[in-house]
Amino acid sequence: MIRYLTSGESHGEAIVGVVEGVPARLPLTPDDINTHLARRWLGYGRGGRSKIENDKVHIYSGVRFSETLGSPISFRIDNGAYEKDKAGWPEKMAVDGDGAGIEKVTLPRPGHADLAGLQKYEFEDIRPVIDRSSARETAMRVACCSVARRLLNEFGITVGSHVVRIGDVGFDEPEDWVERRNALLRDGGARALYEAADESATRMLDDDMTERCIEHIEDTKKQRDSLGGIYEVVVTGVPPGLGSYVHWDRRLDGQLVQAICSIQAQKAAEVGDGVRNAHRPGSKVHDPIIHGDERDVSTGPYARRRNHAGGIEGGTTNGMPIIVRGYMKPIPTLIKPLDSVDTETDEAQPTRYERSDITSVPAASTVAEATVAYTIANAFLEKYGGDSLPAIRRHWEADEEARTGETNRPDDAG
Numbered sequence: 001m002i003r004y005l006t007s008g009e010s011h012g013e014a015i016v017g018v019v020e021g022v023p024a025r026l027p028l029t030p031d032d033i034n035t036h037l038a039r040r041w042l043g044y045g046r047g048g049r050s051k052i053e054n055d056k057v058h059i060y061s062g063v064r065f066s067e068t069l070g071s072p073i074s075f076r077i078d079n080g081a082y083e084k085d086k087a088g089w090p091e092k093m094a095v096d097g098d099g100a101g102i103e104k105v106t107l108p109r110p111g112h113a114d115l116a117g118l119q120k121y122e123f124e125d126i127r128p129v130i131d132r133s134s135a136r137e138t139a140m141r142v143a144c145c146s147v148a149r150r151l152l153n154e155f156g157i158t159v160g161s162h163v164v165r166i167g168d169v170g171f172d173e174p175e176d177w178v179e180r181r182n183a184l185l186r187d188g189g190a191r192a193l194y195e196a197a198d199e200s201a202t203r204m205l206d207d208d209m210t211e212r213c214i215e216h217i218e219d220t221k222k223q224r225d226s227l228g229g230i231y232e233v234v235v236t237g238v239p240p241g242l243g244s245y246v247h248w249d250r251r252l253d254g255q256l257v258q259a260i261c262s263i264q265a266q267k268a269a270e271v272g273d274g275v276r277n278a279h280r281p282g283s284k285v286h287d288p289i290i291h292g293d294e295r296d297v298s299t300g301p302y303a304r305r306r307n308h309a310g311g312i313e314g315g316t317t318n319g320m321p322i323i324v325r326g327y328m329k330p331i332p333t334l335i336k337p338l339d340s341v342d343t344e345t346d347e348a349q350p351t352r353y354e355r356s357d358i359t360s361v362p363a364a365s366t367v368a369e370a371t372v373a374y375t376i377a378n379a380f381l382e383k384y385g386g387d388s389l390p391a392i393r394r395h396w397e398a399d400e401e402a403r404t405g406e407t408n409r410p411d412d413a414g
């Protein structure tokens with residue numbers, strides 16, 4: 001089992017992470033991680049901070065000559081804002097001293113962790129809550145989870161995503177995008193999907209929709225407001241039999257929903273057409289089973305004509321692509337003031353203007369790729385695990401051979 005810890009404040013010196021449980025002999029370079037760190041900054045609607053950060057990971061340990069050692073891997077990503085902001089972060093976030101003379105933040109933003117965090121940790125200053133609850137932490141999550149992603153790639157499993165809605169503008173029904181999505185998956189798996197999405201300023205699969213979303217974001221900015229949205233994460237090349245129905249905490253669908261909702265501002269997740277399926281009769285929902293040449297995208301002898309289940313039945317993968325959608329709330333840091341209360345004086349006060357993104361749904365979609373990859377990698381290791389990449393490969397190949405009657409060695413799928 002791979003596990004990871006992150007530490008770091010948004011305006012502190014750096015964020016750091018440790019990943020433990022990674023098998024030995026996995027090829028890994030900083031580029032495998034930096035590629036996805038750069039993708040996390042894609043997307044129209046980010047604020048001033050996007051011009052300051054240039055996320056690059058520094059690997060301290062656990063890797064030698066571009067291969068993992070089986071020992072914990074440690075990372076550091078510097079916060080550009082710490083030095084570049086001219087806001088005095090080295091003093092405001094100092095590790096030592098007593099904070100004398102540093103102005104406290106006492107106006108909690110509705111929708112943010114500010115007030116809940118202040119009450120929970122009995123702070124007098126909201127700053128520590130702002131800084132740790134910030135989605136800045138997702139940079140390190142992407143770094144840590146990129147290791148899991150690299151492992152999956154060795155077995156032809158790729159993870160991609162695309163945005164389907166930002167605020168009021170987007171596709172209404174999966175039928176509006178599945179054809180385009182499935183054509184990409186057929187061509188090059190989930191990697192082709194994310195590469196196509198990365199071409200769009202809003203990570204959408206449709207140029208017209210991208211333009212309409214950009215206009216919507218610009219209008220929202222004029223109204224000094226913010227937007228949430230919906231995105232879809234897809235995993236291809238997944239063998240059947242990951243996860244299980246035998247116990248609640250082994251159900252992969254439950255784990256995937258947690259993977260999405262563990263990301264800052266993600267408030268709901270569905271597996272396959274989970275939400276719409278609740279409105280339809282069973283005959284229109286459950287995916288008929290087929291065998292042989294009639295298959296679409298799958299591994300193994302069985303497949304489905306459609307994939308409303310999102311590749312998971314009974315908490316277990318069925319060989320079809322895994323599909324999970326995430327629902328993000330609008331960012332709570334608004335330019336427009338909202339009613340709040342000063343926690344020092346208990347006087348009613350409108351929130352103050354702060355540097356802010358208008359939307360970060362495209363970024364959230366790339367972070368969700370990372371957390372989904374981590375979840376799938378652990379389900380994969382539960383079934384095929386070993387101390388080193390060669391050991392895992394032997395387990396996986398034996399299973400593939402038994403299931404498909406042939407040895408399947410995918411190229412590094414990226």
Ligand code: EPS
Nearest residue numbers: 049050081133134135136139355356357
């Ligand atoms: C964030 C607020 C903004 C975002 C930040 C997340 O930062 P700041 O308050 O410094 O302007 O830019 O996102 C990142 C720094 C990042 O790396 O994604 C928040 O409150 O969650």
